[in-house]
Amino acid sequence: MIEVSTDWYLTLAAVLFSIGFIGMMIRKNALIMFMCIELMLNSVNLTFITASKHFGTIEGQISVFFVLVVAAAEVVVGLAIIVSIFKKQSSASVDLLRTSRG
Amino acid sequence: MESLILVIVFLPLLTALGIKIISKIVNELLINFLTINSALLSFTIALGMFALLLTNKFEPMHLEFFTWIPSPEILFEFTLDGLSGIMMLLVTGLSVVIQVFSTSYMSNDENYSKYFIYFNVFVFSMLLLVMSGNFLVMFFGWELVGLSSYLLISFWSKKQSAAKAGNKAFILNRIGDFGFLIGLMLTLNTFGTFNYEKVFSEVLNGNLASLDIIVVCFIIGAFGKSAQFPLFSWLPDAMEGPTPASALIHAATMVTAGVFMLVRISPILQFSETGKLIIITAGLLTALIAAFSAINQDDIKKVLAYSTISQLGFMFIAIGSGAYVAAIFHLVTHAFFKALLFLGAGAVIHEMHHEQNIHKMGNLKTKMPITAAMMGIGTLAISGIPPLAGFWSKDEILASTFANGGVFYGYWALSLLAAFMTAFYMGRHWLLIFHKETGNDISEVHEAPKAMVRPLVILGIFSFFIGFINTPFFHGLEKVLEETLHYVEITHLPEGITLIVLALISIGAGFTGLLLAYLIYIVDIISYFKIKIPLQEEIKELSSNTLYLNKLGEIIFVKGMKSFSRKTAVVIDGLLIDGLVNKVSTVFYNSSKRISRSQNGLVRSYVVYFGFFMLLLIGLFIATPWILN
Numbered sequence: 172m173i174e175v176s177t178d179w180y181l182t183l184a185a186v187l188f189s190i191g192f193i194g195m196m197i198r199k200n201a202l203i204m205f206m207c208i209e210l211m212l213n214s215v216n217l218t219f220i221t222a223s224k225h226f227g228t229i230e231g232q233i234s235v236f237f238v239l240v241v242a243a244a245e246v247v248v249g250l251a252i253i254v255s256i257f258k259k260q261s262s263a264s265v266d267l268l269r270t271s272r273g
Numbered sequence: 274m275e276s277l278i279l280v281i282v283f284l285p286l287l288t289a290l291g292i293k294i295i296s297k298i299v300n301e302l303l304i305n306f307l308t309i310n311s312a313l314l315s316f317t318i319a320l321g322m323f324a325l326l327l328t329n330k331f332e333p334m335h336l337e338f339f340t341w342i343p344s345p346e347i348l349f350e351f352t353l354d355g356l357s358g359i360m361m362l363l364v365t366g367l368s369v370v371i372q373v374f375s376t377s378y379m380s381n382d383e384n385y386s387k388y389f390i391y392f393n394v395f396v397f398s399m400l401l402l403v404m405s406g407n408f409l410v411m412f413f414g415w416e417l418v419g420l421s422s423y424l425l426i427s428f429w430s431k432k433q434s435a436a437k438a439g440n441k442a443f444i445l446n447r448i449g450d451f452g453f454l455i456g457l458m459l460t461l462n463t464f465g466t467f468n469y470e471k472v473f474s475e476v477l478n479g480n481l482a483s484l485d486i487i488v489v490c491f492i493i494g495a496f497g498k499s500a501q502f503p504l505f506s507w508l509p510d511a512m513e514g515p516t517p518a519s520a521l522i523h524a525a526t527m528v529t530a531g532v533f534m535l536v537r538i539s540p541i542l543q544f545s546e547t548g549k550l551i552i553i554t555a556g557l558l559t560a561l562i563a564a565f566s567a568i569n570q571d572d573i574k575k576v577l578a579y580s581t582i583s584q585l586g587f588m589f590i591a592i593g594s595g596a597y598v599a600a601i602f603h604l605v606t607h608a609f610f611k612a613l614l615f616l617g618a619g620a621v622i623h624e625m626h627h628e629q630n631i632h633k634m635g636n637l638k639t640k641m642p643i644t645a646a647m648m649g650i651g652t653l654a655i656s657g658i659p660p661l662a663g664f665w666s667k668d669e670i671l672a673s674t675f676a677n678g679g680v681f682y683g684y685w686a687l688s689l690l691a692a693f694m695t696a697f698y699m700g701r702h703w704l705l706i707f708h709k710e711t712g713n714d715i716s717e718v719h720e721a722p723k724a725m726v727r728p729l730v731i732l733g734i735f736s737f738f739i740g741f742i743n744t745p746f747f748h749g750l751e752k753v754l755e756e757t758l759h760y761v762e763i764t765h766l767p768e769g770i771t772l773i774v775l776a777l778i779s780i781g782a783g784f785t786g787l788l789l790a791y792l793i794y795i796v797d798i799i800s801y802f803k804i805k806i807p808l809q810e811e812i813k814e815l816s817s818n819t820l821y822l823n824k825l826g827e828i829i830f831v832k833g834m835k836s837f838s839r840k841t842a843v844v845i846d847g848l849l850i851d852g853l854v855n856k857v858s859t860v861f862y863n864s865s866k867r868i869s870r871s872q873n874g875l876v877r878s879y880v881v882y883f884g885f886f887m888l889l890l891i892g893l894f895i896a897t898p899w900i901l902n
Binding site (some may be wrong): 191195196197199202265266268269270271272 | 872873874875876877880881884
């Protein structure tokens with residue numbers, strides 16, 4: 172039986188993070204981008220837990236709780252923003268929001 | 274006793290302040306009372322101090338008032354020796370006489386109190402200048418004198434011409450002051466002190482470093498203040514001021530400050546051949562040009578102004594030929610007869626209701642006999658007719674110039690020509706005003722009021738007798754100045770028969786000038802004998818326009834400066850400086866415009882930048898240890 176080592180977890184986290192990041196870059200729907208952010212956050216959580224397990228310490232797991240709490244708060248704010256954007260332009264496309272261009 | 278110097282110097286300033294304070298609430302009489310009594314008090318103290326000097330055989334007195342600048346140590350100090358004693362008497366004495374005259378001349382002027390404030394400030398500055406104990410204090414007085422002269426020239430500042438004349442005087446004086454200032458800096462740099470005696474003893478001990486340049490700088494200063502060629506054109510314009518002020522400032526005292534200063538630095542000056550050459554050349558040029566210009570002036574005061582310039586030229590000739598005593602002697606006699614002539618002119622102007630054209634006067638001697646007589650004395654005195662004052666001093670200058678020999682014979686001949694012209698234009702001046710039957714209506718004219726006539730008589734008496742203070746038989750002034758000029762080599766008068774012949778020649782020149790004026794302007798020989806003078810009109814034009822030097826100056830300096838500054842405004846300021854500043858801002862504007870395009874507002878491209886730089890950062894983390902090792 173194959174031993175699931177720390178490397179595997181880290182690789183998975185890296186893959187998840189990359190997927191999230193690429194999604195951020197190529198998708199223009201605000202909701203999808205939001206989901207990508209969540210994906211990246213969770214890949215980081217996975218890294219924390221892996222490290223915690225690998226070194227046998229508790230700090231990584233504590234950090235994960237913080238990240239989760241922050242993410243939950245972020246969801247509240249982020250979704251509210253997305254809803255109001257959608258109301259304004261009846262689309263959640265971020266490319267239409269270019270008022271801050273130089 | 275030395276502290277009385279302070280009283281003499283600062284009393285006029287206190288008087289000016291006093292008049293300023295009370296001027297709002299009192300009438301003219303009280304101002305007269307205050308200012309004339311204070312002037313009399315100054316004069317009395319000055320007489321006392323002079324008597325004290327006399328008993329001390331003119332041993333210089335020093336007074337250190339306070340330390341002005343601690344390092345290098347410069348004191349606010351005063352010196353009273355023969356030279357400053359003479360000047361002190363002259364300034365305070367004339368100030369009394371002229372202020373008495375002014376009370377009548379200026380009465381009912383709307384700025385009556387202001388006139389006397391300025392007047393007293395002037396007297397204060399002049400006293401500060403002459404009694405100074407070092408160069409810096411002298412410069413202080415020098416500048417204040419320029420300021421008060423400016424204030425008095427443009428006293429009737431509502432008149433455009435008066436305001437302009439004030440500016441011109443001030444600006445031309447500044448050119449001279451600039452030279453003086455450079456001279457001051459060089460003096461401090463070379464000798465490390467401003468004190469006269471210390472500087473002089475350094476020079477006498479053989480420290481002749483950069484002497485010529487220092488002397489030339491001081492000479493430029495003297496030229497500005499004493500209206501010498503080429504800085505003389507302000508003085509005729511300065512006649513816009515009230516006539517009594519012209520008498521004191523632009524004839525008797527302030528314009529002689531340059532002469533005084535050069536005599537003061539004579540221990541340095543005697544070593545500088547270049548300096549002497551410049552002085553005598555400019556003096557001669559000035560004496561001739563101004564005398565020539567005076568011949569065809571129509572304004573009663575302008576003739577006297579040019580005459581003043583010409584006489585100052587004589588004083589410079591004296592200094593240039595090393596006859597310092599003669600220069601001061603002529604300064605003193607000139608102060609009296611020129612003040613007399615100016616006050617006389619003031620009386621005439623006053624009675625003619627501010628008419629200044631001499632062709633509109635004529636035969637005034639029937640109406641103003643005393644003024645005419647006094648002006649006559651002044652005219653004879655300036656023409657060098659013995660035994661009046663001008664003869665002794667002018668003859669001393671001419672004879673001392675002659676005594677130098679060599680090229681100085683030529684200088685002597687030219688000075689003689691100037692003396693001849695002096696007699697001619699002064700004769701013309703007096704004859705046209707007082708003698709010639711012109712048919713002008715003068716029935717309204719009366720003798721001037723007593724407050725004007727009495728100063729005239731006093732000055733007339735002095736103009737008659739003041740020459741006796743220094744004759745070949747009695748060297749009074751020479752003794753007074755002996756201590757001051759102790760280490761200075763003075764040109765002495767020739768002896769015996771030469772002196773008598775020279776005197777006879779200069780008397781002859783004076784008489785011929787007067788006679789010629791009488792023949793031309795009264796007998797009118799030119800039209801009687803139908804004499805054709807070649808280029809007569811052109812010469813007249815040249816004379817009345819001062820050889821067009823004023824216009825030349827205007828073209829070169831005023832117009833030249835204007836076009837130059839306009840060009841600098843366009844090229845240097847507009848193209849270079851503004852261009853540079855604008856270029857910098859355009860570069861920033863354009864580049865920031867380009868860079869700001871990267872801020873395109875698309876969230877996703879920011880994500881790309883973010884990712885790119887994160888990768889870069891990670892790459893750096895990895896690469897750094899590798900590079901460092």
